[in-house]
Amino acid sequence: MDSLNFGQENPAQELTLRQLHAEFEKCNIINDIRTRNNIRKAFSLLAELFPKATNVSFGSKELMQFQVFLAKKNYARKYCNTLVKFVRTVFYWGESADLVSIRTVHKLRNVKPLKLNQAKEKPKRKAVPAEVFEAALPYFPPAVSDMLELQRLTAMRPGEVCRMKPIEIKHDKDLTGDFWIYQPEHHKTEWAGKEKRIVLGENSMETLSFYLLKRAADEPVFKTVKGKAYTTASYGRIIKKVLEANDLPKFTAHQVRHLAISEISLLCGQDFAKEVAGHSDTKTTEIYDHFSIEKQKEVIRRRELQRKEK
Numbered sequence: 096m097d098s099l100n101f102g103q104e105n106p107a108q109e110l111t112l113r114q115l116h117a118e119f120e121k122c123n124i125i126n127d128i129r130t131r132n133n134i135r136k137a138f139s140l141l142a143e144l145f146p147k148a149t150n151v152s153f154g155s156k157e158l159m160q161f162q163v164f165l166a167k168k169n170y171a172r173k174y175c176n177t178l179v180k181f182v183r184t185v186f187y188w189g190e191s192a193d194l195v196s197i198r199t200v201h202k203l204r205n206v207k208p209l210k211l212n213q214a215k216e217k218p219k220r221k222a223v224p225a226e227v228f229e230a231a232l233p234y235f236p237p238a239v240s241d242m243l244e245l246q247r248l249t250a251m252r253p254g255e256v257c258r259m260k261p262i263e264i265k266h267d268k269d270l271t272g273d274f275w276i277y278q279p280e281h282h283k284t285e286w287a288g289k290e291k292r293i294v295l296g297e298n299s300m301e302t303l304s305f306y307l308l309k310r311a312a313d314e315p316v317f318k319t320v321k322g323k324a325y326t327t328a329s330y331g332r333i334i335k336k337v338l339e340a341n342d343l344p345k346f347t348a349h350q351v352r353h354l355a356i357s358e359i360s361l362l363c364g365q366d367f368a369k370e371v372a373g374h375s376d377t378k379t380t381e382i383y384d385h386f387s388i389e390k391q392k393e394v395i396r397r398r399e400l401q402r403k404e405k
Contacts, residue, residue, distance in 0.1 A: 108194060110150045112141050118194060119185045126280075127254070128327075134185065137178040140165065150186075150195050155202040158182065162209055171217035176208040222353035223346035231343045238317045239333055241302050242325070243351055248299045248398070250355035250371045253348035255279050255293070257325040262312040264295070264303070274392055275300055292388060294371075296395035298402065359394055362401060367394050 110118065116138040125131040141148070144164050145157060158179065165175040183203050189195030228247065232240050242256050258279060267274045275295040295303070306316045315324035323329075330348055338345050360368035371394050 110194060112138055112145065112148055112150070112153065115150050115189055115194060116185055118192070119188055122192065123188065129254075130181075133177060134181045137181045138185070140168075140178065141182065150189060150199070153186075154199055155206050158203055158206045162206075162213075166209065166214035169215060172209050172211070172214035173217060175214050179206070179208070220349055220353055222357045223350040225354060225358070227344045227346060228351060228354060231338060231341075231346075234341050234343065235337050236320065236333070238306075238319075238325075239330070239337070241306075242317050242330065243334075243348070245299055245302055246348060246351045247355045247358075248302075249277075249293055249295065250352050250359065250368075251293060252352060253327045253330055255291075256348075257315070257317065257327055257330050259316045260313055261307050261310050261316060264307070267294075273297070273300075274395065275303075276388070292391075294388060294391035294395055296392075296399050298399060359398070362397055363394050366390075 116134070119134075125134070141161060144161060145153065148157060161182070162175060162179060165178060166172075170178075186195050186203055187200055190197055190200045228243070232243060235243065245251065245256055246253070255277075259277060260280075263278055263280060265276045265278065267276045277293040277295055279291050279293075303316065310316055317325055319325060319329065319333075327348070334348060335345070337343075356368050356371070359371050367390055371391055
């Protein structure tokens, strides 16, 4: 039987791992700051462990050694797996650019993620209690209060609410009612070629209408008092500052998202919560199709009905 054809044994050009990463950054625009920084972090740590390794010499053995190296640095298991995933991403791209052999890609693909007890576990992020969130809301500047409320209504990630622009919001009307669809140009899974669409119902539309009347199409919906766009960092800082200044229980924007997901899960079930949250791991079916939009609309209808009944 013929042996499996792995194509060219070695790429035409031998590169250090830093050089391979530099070539990747030249050819790929990654707008999500966290993703870009994680890829840089992964290759910085790779260079620390394997200063002389190249696109030719690096393989499955080295990738498994890298996993152990990350675990010994006391990184959480999921973060270790994230960094390893991004190493693979760059090597996969390298194969398409004739900088990495398909044999190397095949070897790296066979390395399994770290399992429980192979690295430390990060404590699960808990949702902010609803009563804590509601008590704190009046203390925030109006724009920040509305951003937090929008997160609770939609389960948006902090970056998605900070980067929202009018041009990314479209009207969507069907037999069941009026909705807006927010389709962020940049989002967490953009680098993997995925789209993201978030359904906005009556309460979200009411919150946003005030800002949309004052913003140009390509301006951020929410701005600081100095007229600048919020970043996830500045958004997080103002939340922390207000809570500390008023001696209120601390929480983060991520915990507000988790509050929304928890409430949706209780009201509609975990499947609906995953659709709204935009989770796209291997246990979740593709979320960016028409069926997902219909599920999101159903969640919005149920939540708004629940609010009216209170």
